[in-house]
Amino acid sequence: MAAELTWKRSTYSASGDGNCVECAGDGHVVLIRDSKCRDGQRLEVSSASWRAFVLLARS
Numbered sequence: 001m002a003a004e005l006t007w008k009r010s011t012y013s014a015s016g017d018g019n020c021v022e023c024a025g026d027g028h029v030v031l032i033r034d035s036k037c038r039d040g041q042r043l044e045v046s047s048a049s050w051r052a053f054v055l056l057a058r059s
Contacts (some may be wrong), residue, residue: 009035025050 005024013020013035020035030050032043045053 005031007033023050 005026007022007024009020009022021032022035022038023030023032025031025047028047030045030047032045034040
């Protein structure tokens with residue numbers, strides 16, 4: 001994973017209360033973190049698993 005990541009937050013997380021998750025990826029893996037604890041633990045999933053999750057969540 002590249003040292004410089006671009007973290008993205010859902011547009012649904014605009015409430016400003018900080019309760020959301022952020023994700024970043026490099027094309028092979030996706031990292032997921034708690035926006036309130038940016039230096040904490042991160043969940044790593046394959047890009048294929050992330051795509052499957054997003055498709056399921058949208059349906």
